Amino acid sequence: MRWVRLYYPNRWRRNIGDLADPADKTFNWFLCSKRYKDPETGLYVAEIASGTKFYEEESGHTFVVPLEPPIKVLIDEGVSDLERVAKEKGYQGIAILNACNLSNPDAFFICHDVKFGFFDDSIVISKKERFCDIIDYSKRHSKCIRQVIPDFPTAEEIDGAVKKNKCSVMCKVLHQYVLEYTEAQK
16 A cells, blocks of 8 residues: 655645634645545545645655546545455545644645555656655745755755656655754744
8 A cells, every 4th residue: 555645736725824714724625536425335435636646755756646547545434444445345545534743734735634545556656756846845945944954955956966866765855854844834
């Protein structure tokens, strides 16, 4: 099973600040899918929209949902042995809601309120991975991040490192820096 986290598909959560109630800024299925009760199984599932992007913390890769066929994941709503049931019923994965443990979740563009697990090759590595959100964010905000983390690379250093290293390696390193930076923005 491949465990991934959702890239927020928009920036409203981070940019809206105190204008919205914190409860309104938690994860919502409409950000990436359609949630419903499957009439065939009676279980709650989410049909993940094609093009939805995910980040795999273990590898550093950005994954996307292919255009076809639709991907359905079983939602952790009172189902015991979620992974087994999902396989038996023919779903492509599972989704587990959890409490976000970040002290400043609004500042981060990767969702920590839910974790997705996909079977086999249900999702694929993005063909645009060299321009993934983590690298793009790191380059755009390098000056601000360097004020908090002085050894953070400049945009030019990131460009040079991406040419010399695998994108996934760069994303893992930058992800840790950006996470540290957002946690410092309390």
